[in-house]
Amino acid sequence: MLYVRHRTLLDQAAQHVRARDFWTPFPEAPSRQAYGDDAPGRGREAFERLSGRRFCVDEVPADDSAPAQAGDGTWLGGERSPFGRELGILYPARTVDGLVSAATRASPSWAGASVETRAGIAAEILLRLNAQSFLIAHATEHTTGQAFPMAFQAGGPHAQDRGLEAVAVSLSAMTQMAGEVLWEKPQGRSGNVLRLRKTFRIVPRGIGLVIGCATFPNWNGYPAIFADLVTGNAVIVKPHPGAILPLAITVRTGRAVLRENGFDPDVLQLAPDTVDAPITKALATRPEIGLVDFTGSPAFAGWLRDNVRQAALFTEEAGLNSIVIDSTDDFEGMCRNIAFSLSLYSGQMCTAPQNIFVPVGGVATNLGHRSAEQVEAALVEAVDALLADPERAAQVAGAIASEATLERVASARALGRILRDSRPIPGNGRTATPLILGVGLDSRDAFETERFGPISFVIRAPDTASAIAAAASGARRRGGITASLYTTDDGCAEVATDAFVRAGVALSINLTGGLFVNQSAAFSDFHASGANPAGNACLTDLAFVTSRFRIACVRGTLPRTDTTADPGRAA
């Protein structure tokens, strides 16, 4: 049984989820030491073999007992690498009816499996995905525009970490209350005892729909996919039309493991669609769908909120991430750190900073007082230095996932004084380096809207207190996932901590070295809080998993039967 084989891994994951300390079973470096001498080559070859072909969601031929995801005969796809090449991959489409009926057919046996069986299968899927990390890296690179090293981490081991974290939290949530008990109630002084044998069975919520995003399809998709699976729900994965391949590889891997273990592979289905013929709305509103996870725009999230009434909805939307500069004892380290955060994947991370607040009177630093102008200039200089070498620039900034982001950069130029203009990176496809604009605290129309991509504002505030207040208030009202503070003053740190905590934002203080505000580590950092309009979901707190299942109690005086002794949550 896979649970027994992976028990140590699952136990370790559970332990670190509680301790929140550093841990990962999946090496994050794309190294031959970790993944084998031939792993890079095999990954590249596998990617090339997929290109320009029909993608087989099932690697083995279908037979009656194990139906393959054959599709309804239509093949679709139109992914184009932000680095230039056409992927030319076609995926088998299924109708919304077909997807829902297949998931419905596959559900009972999956729901009837024990939580341990499901967790073992989930762990096996993750380990097999880990072994494919180089292939997944290429798939992620050429759909999202992430540079290869980042695509490896974010599409591979870091996403696998987040998936395993969701498995561990789900498993813990389902097993921390007893699965069965002999309930004995004494009857006062009579000495009599009333007895009931009770079993508590996990009831899945309904079919899970996971709607992928264009920039981090795996990283943002795995928590929901694996939480849904382990809590007993069949899952339909609807990727963004521009970033299907990473999730298609994921679904293919999951279906193989399901089939090998005697389950209907339609427990996990791929639901590709196109920009011209989207199926998300029709899928999300089907009564059979009990769970919807969405990463994307507040506009579509709002549509889902208004229209998906039958399912629990988990969202990650947009937000304003801020940096407040009060003072620093490492001015150059600070500027380098911020420059990297602005440049990494061209600001296309939901954790990337957009609004940098600087007191109009300048800041105290280890190099002496620096005026607001000097801070602006130093930040621009740090970005320029980071991206001076085109090859390094490409490795840091990657490419731009969507044409709309380029257009956003173009129109943003009018929103303030241009401190640093955005430029393409030669020879690297669709690119744009950071545009940095200078504005005042009164330019809320400019900086209190999320400008997704390499667009940031240096905002001159009257003082640190008003900067903190404006940044926290923006997050509270418009959403926010991260905030960053530079200060040498404990009192200032306390004020900022209180303000950002109340706004439900993860605050980082004085990052000057090799850690960046954009980074969120599984098993330790929570990603988003659910406490502001940046989304209602938090990766991965208990609330993210506990409403994906229900508990039904069976109580009686009958001798235990096989059914009640082997419930969906055998101890």
Added chain:
Amino acid sequence: MLYVRHRTLLDQAAQHVRARDFWTPFPEAPSRQAYGDDAPGRGREAFERLSGRRFCVDEVPADDSAPAQAGDGTWLGGERSPFGRELGILYPARTVDGLVSAATRASPSWAGASVETRAGIAAEILLRLNAQSFLIAHATEHTTGQAFPMAFQAGGPHAQDRGLEAVAVSLSAMTQMAGEVLWEKPQGRSGNVLRLRKTFRIVPRGIGLVIGCATFPNWNGYPAIFADLVTGNAVIVKPHPGAILPLAITVRTGRAVLRENGFDPDVLQLAPDTVDAPITKALATRPEIGLVDFTGSPAFAGWLRDNVRQAALFTEEAGLNSIVIDSTDDFEGMCRNIAFSLSLYSGQMCTAPQNIFVPVGGVATNLGHRSAEQVEAALVEAVDALLADPERAAQVAGAIASEATLERVASARALGRILRDSRPIPGNGRTATPLILGVGLDSRDAFETERFGPISFVIRAPDTASAIAAAASGARRRGGITASLYTTDDGCAEVATDAFVRAGVALSINLTGGLFVNQSAAFSDFHASGANPAGNACLTDLAFVTSRFRIACVRGTLPRTDTTADPGRAA
């Protein structure tokens, strides 16, 4: 500190919530042994002192540092005992604006308290409520119509159990992941380590609104009230206009404990209103409200679903509870048990059975085969026997909480063959004994609607399998909280178990003695599952508490300050 004083109690509660075995710290019998010789007398006197008066929500005079719930000058109330007497109690009203601003003012210091501080205060409130159980029993009796023994249990110790259970589950959910950690990430072979000190702080969701019901104001209200409080949210309690007093006593008790411990008593407010001038809709849709808990009709729950978009909504609505009779080895015990379940509080329990399915060909019993007619007759006879003595009838059936229920009984007579007609219980106020109707499986219009009150159907089904299927299907589609099965056949029990578990219904098998399907024991039974239209909430699973708070992370390299060392979740 109250947490230290009540730590054993809280630890025991946490332990039993996990073990699900029998436990209660609050004696359920209204006995002098448990509560003191003078407790019954003091309780009655206290109740009489409250009658015909203005109710002081704060027992001590207000001063500026501890604002009392003074009200806006309006006093309102119109409770009338279902046993006849006018209570004549007036409660201080506050405007919706006044309630929300007071809660907003009171929130920050409550949110800033540690989870242990909040749990200690919650436990203290529950213990003080327990000491007032006789007063609360009278208050519950004369608002809900429950007979005194039931009012004592359901308004007193059983409600207190449910409150403590919610405290324990909330405390566990907030503390099972570390509150702080030193995160150390090794940097490959360099030997370098990246370090971050992280603290994780609990962020309350927003003001909690708890909307009380007319039949079980405390029992259904305490889980939400105490879960909201312990997770750091201020709470506004909006009782049903017909059952204010039990919750008013609760709020008064809570405010006293809050004030004594240095908190603004407006952390917990009473929001009385009247049928003619209801305030629930205006309150529930205020942007400051982050949590709404509602027990009541699907119609109003639907309104809340459509209109409360800013808050998490927890509901308990209506449902069809079924009994399926397949076979029994204790025919008389079965009939007695069902008769009691139908008669207890005149069927005004959300767990009371309504639909009794009997195979048309009759059932095998220890007394030989019994035809469907014989089963019907035996059930009627058992109810008649139980209620033959008017005094005993009054103790079991109590009174009818609402005039509408009497009207429902009257109009229900046309829905089937009258097997047993409903009758008043002389001298006991507004009463109605069980109406039992005979129908066929095709009378779905009759029995697939919740007929709240002493109305039940004996439904002749072609066989046990179709009875189970119809009962489970009704619960899945129209809601259901409990189901009951009588069978001597393990295979039948398995089939029923699978069907009712899938429908998210708590199934009891072969209850013939002193345990009844209506009963739901805190720390062991889950009340409702959230898995069917009977409501989306489950008392008290993790999902009931985990979205009442959020987690915000603060990470940095700063030396720890007092703020980060004493977060809202100090270890």
